Amino acid sequence: MEQTDTTLAEAITLKPIGIIRNDLAAPQLVADGDGLKLNDEPGTALKKFHEASDARSKIVIQEEMADLLEGIEDFSHIVVLYWGHEVSDTGRSLKKVHPVGRTDYPLKGIFSTCSPARPNPLLMTVVRLLGRDGTTLTVSGLDAIDRSPVLDLKPYVGEQFPQNDTFVPEWMDAIMNEYKESDEMKENVNENAGDLFCSGVLESARIEKLRINPRAEFGEALRKKDIATCLVKTAEIHGHYCPGSALGVMASMYGLHLLGPDCMNSDGVMENLLAIVEINACFADGVQAVSGCTLGNNSLIYRDLGKLAVTFAVRGKEEGVRIRARPEFKKYVGDAVPEFYPLMEKVIMNRAGTPEEEKSFREKGQEAAFALMKLPFEKIFVAETVVPDIPDYAPIAASAVCPQCGEIVMATKIDRDTGMCFMCSRKYREVEGRGIVEKA
Numbered sequence: 001m002e003q004t005d006t007t008l009a010e011a012i013t014l015k016p017i018g019i020i021r022n023d024l025a026a027p028q029l030v031a032d033g034d035g036l037k038l039n040d041e042p043g044t045a046l047k048k049f050h051e052a053s054d055a056r057s058k059i060v061i062q063e064e065m066a067d068l069l070e071g072i073e074d075f076s077h078i079v080v081l082y083w084g085h086e087v088s089d090t091g092r093s094l095k096k097v098h099p100v101g102r103t104d105y106p107l108k109g110i111f112s113t114c115s116p117a118r119p120n121p122l123l124m125t126v127v128r129l130l131g132r133d134g135t136t137l138t139v140s141g142l143d144a145i146d147r148s149p150v151l152d153l154k155p156y157v158g159e160q161f162p163q164n165d166t167f168v169p170e171w172m173d174a175i176m177n178e179y180k181e182s183d184e185m186k187e188n189v190n191e192n193a194g195d196l197f198c199s200g201v202l203e204s205a206r207i208e209k210l211r212i213n214p215r216a217e218f219g220e221a222l223r224k225k226d227i228a229t230c231l232v233k234t235a236e237i238h239g240h241y242c243p244g245s246a247l248g249v250m251a252s253m254y255g256l257h258l259l260g261p262d263c264m265n266s267d268g269v270m271e272n273l274l275a276i277v278e279i280n281a282c283f284a285d286g287v288q289a290v291s292g293c294t295l296g297n298n299s300l301i302y303r304d305l306g307k308l309a310v311t312f313a314v315r316g317k318e319e320g321v322r323i324r325a326r327p328e329f330k331k332y333v334g335d336a337v338p339e340f341y342p343l344m345e346k347v348i349m350n351r352a353g354t355p356e357e358e359k360s361f362r363e364k365g366q367e368a369a370f371a372l373m374k375l376p377f378e379k380i381f382v383a384e385t386v387v388p389d390i391p392d393y394a395p396i397a398a399s400a401v402c403p404q405c406g407e408i409v410m411a412t413k414i415d416r417d418t419g420m421c422f423m424c425s426r427k428y429r430e431v432e433g434r435g436i437v438e439k440a
């Protein structure tokens with residue numbers, strides 16, 4: 001029997017799934033025949049430990065395992081299992097060590113310590129997941145050295161770990177207290193240091209996440225069909241809540257889900273995605289915010305039709321999806337918030353609202369937006385598959401200087417007849433509230 005058990009144990013083979021990349025070249029704790037040795041004085045070692053655990057690491061997972069990462073970015077923390085590849089055979093044969101290499105702590109059996117030197121140097125750290133870019137995860141709090149092989153990743157679920165009635169021996173308490181104290185110090189330092197001026201308007205963890213992927217929050221909200229989050233984030237640029245922007249938000253969420261999951265990758269939205277919007281009203285801001293297709297990144301096309309409709313298309317893909325609002329949506333808004341349309345007529349159309357009515361119009365607009373949100377997509381929209389007519393990529397135009405005004409201008413925006421910019425040539429078009437207007 002014993003023979004079989006041994007044979008089974010010897011048959012275990014683990015293949016690394018990826019590698020850790022960071023600036024930590026050497027381990028803090030090294031094992032030799034006498035036990036664990038700290039590379040530095042205890043104080044310096046603690047400081048270095050915190051610098052390292054605060055620093056970012058990349059976990060580069062093998063390309064062919066991309067599918068295995070699906071959904072991991074929805075967790076704040078993950079458990080990383082990796083291999084202590086620099087632990088020597090001597091280290092692996094140790095039986096007892098002084099915890100963290102400190103002789104002022106009692107000698108303890110390897111299995112009752114967190115020593116990296118152990119028969120199987122299988123190491124585990126819970127880290128904060130800052131972002132995912134394809135098969136590369138960026139994390140903080142990983143105390144592994146550069147090039148450590150990664151064996152497994154799991155989501156960190158706090159509830160899976162006992163919270164109550166747990167106890168540890170006194171010596172472990174003492175170690176943890178030392179680490180906690182310097183954690184507090186570290187937090188204070190972090191607030192004052194850093195290369196960014198950050199007044200704390202956004203909490204630092206959120207800034208970290210958005211620095212890595214500015215579309216992270218929209219991406220997550222899109223995947224989870226979280227309309228409320230998209231509506232609130234849209235209002236940041238739109239300036240108010242209204243049924244129009246809510247329709248733009250919902251049309252985009254509906255359209256992008258119909259277009260397929262690959263148009264919503266970890267970066268939020270696919271690079272080659274285009275939105276053709278048919279109205280320059282509140283609706284258009286919902287589309288820009290949720291889809292990430294904007295006037296500035298040239299993936300928003302404005303078709304001057306005055307319709308509550310948007311088409312989503314992906315370059316290289318023949319079929320796109322057009323979403324248009326059903327005329328009945330107004331009835332739903334009117335039923336949910338009867339004051340909305342009469343106020344709109346007075347305040348917006350006739351420009352005759354009192355300050356109180358204007359305030360009330362904003363409040364009712366918000367109520368209407370959140371009421372609309374509760375309706376199923378199919379009830380307020382019609383979705384149709386279309387073969388969209390999409391323009392080429394925006395040309396990268398050389399710049400020129402207008403001989404008349406001396407201003408820098410895209411070379412394609414110099415009038416051939418006059419040789420001057422469109423403004424000096426008194427010949428240009430602009431998008432106004434009423435649509436595209438020729439100016440001459």
Ligand SMILES: [Zn+2]
Nearest residue numbers: 242244245282
């Ligand atoms: Zn609006």
Ligand SMILES: [Zn+2]
Nearest residue numbers: 402405421424
């Ligand atoms: Zn000019």
